[in-house]
Amino acid sequence: MPQHVSLLMWFGVAVPAALIVACMISLVRFRRAVRFGTARRAPAPRLSALPPQPGSGGPHREFVELTPAERDAFAGLMRQLNDGH
Structure with missing residues (x-):
């Protein structure tokens, strides 16, 4: 670790980077859950009132x-019409 960089500055870089990675992982998991959830969804029931x-x-x-x-x-x-008039 360089002498002129304080520990607080390292946290200022490491914490946002870790949050970005965590958000990306969460978004990927959420998209997969939504995609697989829509594939398993049952067809809509027919309305008997019609x-x-x-x-x-x-x-x-x-x-x-x-x-x-x-x-x-x-x-x-x-x-x-075919000639464009």
Whole structure:
């Protein structure tokens, strides 16, 4: 230990360094616990208050037949959009 450095100065360096190492170790352990805790979490229970939903997956799809003029107009619109206008 150098002569011109007091014991109080050494503690001023050693204590914060030890605290930083202890905090890093604690944070690593905490992150591992949270990561493993979320992996083990059970799926949320289904709420029985909600009525059962139909299994169709959405509303009924509609289909409209376009006339040749409408198809040409739509094709022209698509060309304009693809050209960046």
